[in-house]
Amino acid sequence: xxxxxxxxxxxxxxxxxxxxxxxxxxxxKNWIQSHRDLPLRLNQWCSxxxxxxxxxxxxxxxxxxLWQEGHTAFASEIEATTEVRQILELYARIYEELMAVPxxxxxxxxxxxxxxxxxxxxxxxxxxxxxxxxxGATSHHLGQRFAKMFGIxxxxxxxxxxxxxxxxxxxxxxxxxxxxxxxxxxxxxxxGLVLPPRIAGFQVVIVPVGIKxxxxxxxKQEVTQKCEEYREKLAAAGLRVKVDQRDNSPGWKFNFxxxxxxxxxxxxxxxxxxxxxxxxxKRNAADPKTGKVFGSDAQVVEDVQNVxxxxxxxxxxxxxxxxxxxxxxxxxxxxxxxYLNSGKMILIPFCGDPACEDMIKAKSKDEASEAEVxxxxxxxxxxxxxxxxxxxxxxxPETCINPNCPSGVKVEKWxxxxxxx
Numbered sequence: 188x189x190x191x192x193x194x195x196x197x198x199x200x201x202x203x204x205x206x207x208x209x210x211x212x213x214x215x216k217n218w219i220q221s222h223r224d225l226p227l228r229l230n231q232w233c234s235x236x237x238x239x240x241x242x243x244x245x246x247x248x249x250x251x252x253l254w255q256e257g258h259t260a261f262a263s264e265i266e267a268t269t270e271v272r273q274i275l276e277l278y279a280r281i282y283e284e285l286m287a288v289p290x291x292x293x294x295x296x297x298x299x300x301x302x303x304x305x306x307x308x309x310x311x312x313x314x315x316x317x318x319x320x321x322x323g324a325t326s327h328h329l330g331q332r333f334a335k336m337f338g339i340x341x342x343x344x345x346x347x348x349x350x351x352x353x354x355x356x357x358x359x360x361x362x363x364x365x366x367x368x369x370x371x372x373x374x375x376x377x378x379g380l381v382l383p384p385r386i387a388g389f390q391v392v393i394v395p396v397g398i399k400x401x402x403x404x405x406x407k408q409e410v411t412q413k414c415e416e417y418r419e420k421l422a423a424a425g426l427r428v429k430v431d432q433r434d435n436s437p438g439w440k441f442n443f444x445x446x447x448x449x450x451x452x453x454x455x456x457x458x459x460x461x462x463x464x465x466x467x468x469k470r471n472a473a474d475p476k477t478g479k480v481f482g483s484d485a486q487v488v489e490d491v492q493n494v495x496x497x498x499x500x501x502x503x504x505x506x507x508x509x510x511x512x513x514x515x516x517x518x519x520x521x522x523x524x525x526y527l528n529s530g531k532m533i534l535i536p537f538c539g540d541p542a543c544e545d546m547i548k549a550k551s552k553d554e555a556s557e558a559e560v561x562x563x564x565x566x567x568x569x570x571x572x573x574x575x576x577x578x579x580x581x582x583x584p585e586t587c588i589n590p591n592c593p594s595g596v597k598v599e600k601w602x603x604x605x606x607x608x
Contacts, residue, residue: 203236208303208329208359211258212337219260219355222344226266227355228259246368247321247608254363260339260355264330267356271328274360275308278324281362286370287383287502288312289510290323291579291603293572298541301359305330311571311603312369315509318530320571320607321369326360333357368608373506374471380448381471383502384495390451391428391491392444393417396437397456406457414455417465417487424488426495445470450498451491453482460484467491471498516601518584523547523604524554527568532605534579537570538587539602540594544570547589547604571603579603 189201204210211229219227236251257274261267275292282288290310300307304327312321334340334354343351374381384390393414398407414430421428431440437454444452452468459465463484472478482490515526516534526533537543552567574580583601587594 204234205237206235206359206361207231207233207256207258208333212333212339215258215260215339215355216337219339219341221342222262222353225260225262225341225355228257230255230257244608246371247365252363252365254361256361257359259358260334261357262341262353262355264356267330267358268328271308271326271358271360274358275310275324275326278326278360278362279310281366282310282312282323282369283503285383285385286366287385287499287506288323288369288373289503289507291572291574292576293574293603295325295572296537296539296541296544296570296602298544299570299572301325301327303332304328304359305332308575309572312373313510313513313532313605314369314372314608315513315530316372318513318606320532320605321365322571322607323366323369324360324362327358329357329359331356365608373509374502375448376473379446381502382448382450384450384499387427387448387450389427389429389447389449390495391421391426391453392440392449392451393428393430393453393455394437394440394444395430395432395456396454397458402457409460410455410457413460417453417455420488421491424492426488426491441468445475451494453491467494469494469498471502514579514603518588520550520588520590523568523588524551527551527604527606528555532571532603533568534574534601534603535588536584536586536598537602537604538589538592538594538596538598539573540592540596543587543589543592543594546591546593550589566606568604569607571605571607573600573602 189203190197218224232253232255234251234253259270279290279292282290290312292310295307295309306328308326310323312323314321331354334357339355340352341355342349343353370383371380374383395410395414398410418428418430441452448470450470454466454468465482467480467482468475469478469480480494513531514534515531517523517526518536523533523535548567548569555565580600583598585597587598
């Protein structure tokens with residue numbers, strides 16, 4: 188509840204809606220009485236407001252944003268912790284299978300764990316042009332902490348008297364519209380958007396070519412009919428397709444749809460019709476001339492679908508290669524900022540202590556003040572996650588990279604650090 192704006196008292200208080208734990212869990216208390224009421228699994232799309240004091244960025248950081256959030260309650264801890272990983276994998280699949288964006292699956296450090304959660308699992312995305320990471324989505328195991336605060340309990344089925352009560356185990360998880368920033372920044376180029384086929388509003392745009400004002404009406408009609416024929420066949424196959432019949436020149440249309448990021452441009456002209464073929468231009472090709480593929484009139488649907496799948500695979504492979512080239516390992520502090528300022532994420536031996544993490548953030552920021560920094564943003568490094576995948580967890584030194592580590596705790600796993608949005 189906001190009652191003041193700066194030093195001025197508001198005439199009427201304003202209710203600011205943050206995430207839904209406190210809004211929902213009072214109702215959970217009423218809805219859950221018996222073990223038969225569990226599991227309770229709710230999902231919603233809503234807008235939330237945060238007191239964001241840093242500079243806002245389109246898609247990346249807002250004071251109000253739209254997101255999907257899930258809230259669940261279970262009778263047993265194993266059910267809850269199993270779901271945490273299942274949801275995380277669903278989020279990872281959204282990025283990798285739909286957006287062609289690779290993610291690092293991991294667990295947040297204590298300093299970055301969602302307040303009130305037992306632990307937080309995350310998918311982290313790397314943005315090569317800026318040398319910064321983006322938290323893609325998170326899945327939190329809340330344990331019984333919120334259940335105890337809100338009195339979310341149920342009758343213990345193992346108690347024959349029916350008097351014993353148990354607290355529920357809870358999770359929450361969320362994915363916001365900032366996810367759209369990842370494919371825009373990772374795949375885009377100087378000509379505009381490069382949209383992955385599986386999320387593109389239009390996957391194919393059909394452009395008539397080879398027609399002049401002086402061309403016979405019969406020829407114009409033939410090209411128009413062939414374009415519409417292709418549109419109907421592709422749409423019937425479930426593809427999102429548009430025919431651009433505007434009066435602008437083909438070159439103007441090419442530029443227009445390239446800026447929009449449409450994955451495939453299908454060019455149809457009189458000579459193509461004679462040959463029983465058409466040309467497909469792949470938006471992701473660095474050189475437009477080498478990105479053209481011929482298709483057959485007889486198998487237009489198959490040829491277009493194959494090219495769309497090819498584009499997705501090429502975008503993903505390129506993003507994986509760029510991401511992997513941008514991950515370095517450092518065991519000594521002298522190497523940490525060298526990698527950081529060159530726009531990389533760094534795997535380091537880290538004790539996990541929040542106070543130690545604050546020291547690393549402050550020290551890396553101070554040392555960046557006089558250095559040449561990729562992207563020009565001289566901010567400190569923060570922990571991104573403790574990666575889950577084996578390829579990131581080879582033998583790890585037991586000593587924390589911070590030469591002034593206050594904890595003295597033995598290191599067990601590599602932790603991924605970097606600059607982040």
